[in-house]
Amino acid sequence: MNIDGCERRRELLKALRATIAATPLTVKNLAELLHVSVRTVHYDLDILTDELQDSGVRLCRKARYGVWLETDADDSKQPLLQTEFLSPKERRDFIILELLADGWHAIDEIAEKLSISRNTLLADLKDVQELIEARGLVYESKRGAGISISGSEQSIRDMYIHIFAKADYDFRYGINRKFPVQSAQGAFQTYTAKLPLEDIAARFIALMKKHGILENDASTNRMICALAVQVKRLQAGKELTCSQKVSFLGNEGTTLTNLAMEIAQVMAAFQKGVQNAGEIQYLIRELLHSRIYLFADKSGDGGPKDVNLHALKLSRRFVEQAQVWLGDIYQDDDELIYNLAMHLQPAIERARFGIVLTNPLLGQIQEQYQSLYMVAHKAADRLTEELGIRFTEDEIGYLTIHLGAAVERKRLMQKQKLSVLLVCGNGIGTANLLAMTLKNHLPYINIRDCLTLQTG
Incomplete structure (x- = not known):
C-alpha cells in the first residue's frame, strides 16, 4: 500500500474518530492498519497534533495506553469529525476557491464552510494573500464587509486551473463522481456539477487522437480542466477580450492556432462564445501551458516532425554555452540537439506569452542533479538574454x-x-x-531508443 502523507493522515484521522466513543488505539494498531512503520505513525501524529489546534478536537497520546481524540463539545458541533482532513496547502486552496466567487466573503462564513476555527482561517489568509498576489490578483479586506478577490479574467481562470489541475483524474476512462467533497477532485466535481464533463472530456480526447497527439495524463487532465473553467466562466458572462497574441518561431503558430480553432468548434456545442478571438487565444495559451504542441509533419511517412531551423540553431547555441562548464563535446549528439529543439520551440513561446509551466520533477532534479541543473541554468540565462526573455526554474528543470x-x-x-x-x-x-x-541502477543495459505515446 503506497499512499502519500496527506492521504495517509486522512486515513489516520478516520481511524481515530472511532476513539471518541471507544477505547484508544495503540500506535502498533495504527501502523498495522495503515501498512506503515511505527515511526511513520509517530511522525503523522505529530503533524496531526499541530493541524488540529483551534479545531475543538484534541489528539491525546499516553505511553502504554494508546492514542485517542477528545472534543470540547458534543459531536454535532464538531464538523471536522464528519469531513475529510485537509493539509494546510489543501485548506488554502479551498479558501481561494471560496474567495474567487464574486462579491465579498465574511470570514466566519468561510470558516464554517471549511469546518475550521476563525483563528486558523486568519492565519491561513496571510499565505492566501501572498499566493493570490503572486498570480496577479488583488486581495482586499474591508472591515464589516469581509474579503474579496479581483483581477483580470485570465488571471482568475489561471487561479482556478492551477488549483484544479493539482489533482489526478482519469478522464480517459470516464469520470469518477465518488471523491470526497473536501478534496481537490471533489472541489472540481462541485465546480463542474452542472457541466456535461464526460462529453467535454471525450470529445477533446477524440480530437487529440485524430491529430495523433497522445499526450500524457497530466497534459490531458490540465487541458480538460481549462476547458471546463472556460465554459463555466462564459456561462457566468465572463468573456475574454482579445489579448496579446503568441508570437511563434515558425509556421507551427498557424498549426497550433488551427488546432485551437478546431477545439473551439467542438466546444461550441456546449457553450456560445468559445469561438471569439479572445477565447481562441485562451485555448492557444492553455495548449502551450499543458505542453500540448502540434508540430508540422512534412515527411508524410510518420517520420520525425519538422523542427524549426531557428530552434535547431538555438539548441546548438544552448549546448555551446553548456560545454563551457561541462568540459566535453556534445555538438555531435544529434539526439540531444533534436530533443532540445523540440522543447525550446514551445518553451520560448511560453516565455514570451508569460505562461508559467509547472514541473512536478523540479525538486527531484534540483536535489539529485544539482551541478547539472546549475549548468543548464547558466546556459539558459545566456541564451534567453539574447532573446530578451527569461525561463522559469521549472522550464530549466526540463532542459536539465x-x-x-x-x-x-x-x-x-x-x-x-x-x-x-x-x-x-x-x-x-x-x-x-x-x-x-x-x-x-542497471549499468549492464544499453537503451537504444526511447519511445513515447507521442511517437509510438
Whole structure:
C-alpha cells in the first residue's frame, strides 16, 4: 500500500474518530492498519497534533495506553469529525476557491464552510494573500464587509486551473463522481456539477487522437480542466477580450492556432462564445501551458516532425554555452540537439506569452542533479538574454533532463551493453530522465531508443 502523507493522515484521522466513543488505539494498531512503520505513525501524529489546534478536537497520546481524540463539545458541533482532513496547502486552496466567487466573503462564513476555527482561517489568509498576489490578483479586506478577490479574467481562470489541475483524474476512462467533497477532485466535481464533463472530456480526447497527439495524463487532465473553467466562466458572462497574441518561431503558430480553432468548434456545442478571438487565444495559451504542441509533419511517412531551423540553431547555441562548464563535446549528439529543439520551440513561446509551466520533477532534479541543473541554468540565462526573455526554474528543470540524458549517453557509449527499447507513457523529457535513472541502477543495459505515446 503506497499512499502519500496527506492521504495517509486522512486515513489516520478516520481511524481515530472511532476513539471518541471507544477505547484508544495503540500506535502498533495504527501502523498495522495503515501498512506503515511505527515511526511513520509517530511522525503523522505529530503533524496531526499541530493541524488540529483551534479545531475543538484534541489528539491525546499516553505511553502504554494508546492514542485517542477528545472534543470540547458534543459531536454535532464538531464538523471536522464528519469531513475529510485537509493539509494546510489543501485548506488554502479551498479558501481561494471560496474567495474567487464574486462579491465579498465574511470570514466566519468561510470558516464554517471549511469546518475550521476563525483563528486558523486568519492565519491561513496571510499565505492566501501572498499566493493570490503572486498570480496577479488583488486581495482586499474591508472591515464589516469581509474579503474579496479581483483581477483580470485570465488571471482568475489561471487561479482556478492551477488549483484544479493539482489533482489526478482519469478522464480517459470516464469520470469518477465518488471523491470526497473536501478534496481537490471533489472541489472540481462541485465546480463542474452542472457541466456535461464526460462529453467535454471525450470529445477533446477524440480530437487529440485524430491529430495523433497522445499526450500524457497530466497534459490531458490540465487541458480538460481549462476547458471546463472556460465554459463555466462564459456561462457566468465572463468573456475574454482579445489579448496579446503568441508570437511563434515558425509556421507551427498557424498549426497550433488551427488546432485551437478546431477545439473551439467542438466546444461550441456546449457553450456560445468559445469561438471569439479572445477565447481562441485562451485555448492557444492553455495548449502551450499543458505542453500540448502540434508540430508540422512534412515527411508524410510518420517520420520525425519538422523542427524549426531557428530552434535547431538555438539548441546548438544552448549546448555551446553548456560545454563551457561541462568540459566535453556534445555538438555531435544529434539526439540531444533534436530533443532540445523540440522543447525550446514551445518553451520560448511560453516565455514570451508569460505562461508559467509547472514541473512536478523540479525538486527531484534540483536535489539529485544539482551541478547539472546549475549548468543548464547558466546556459539558459545566456541564451534567453539574447532573446530578451527569461525561463522559469521549472522550464530549466526540463532542459536539465535533456542535458543529463546526453551526459549519460556519452559516458556509456563505448561500453558493451544489453540492448533495450524503452517505452514511456509520458513526454520525451520524462522518458529521458527515466532512461538515465535506469542506466544508473542497471549499468549492464544499453537503451537504444526511447519511445513515447507521442511517437509510438
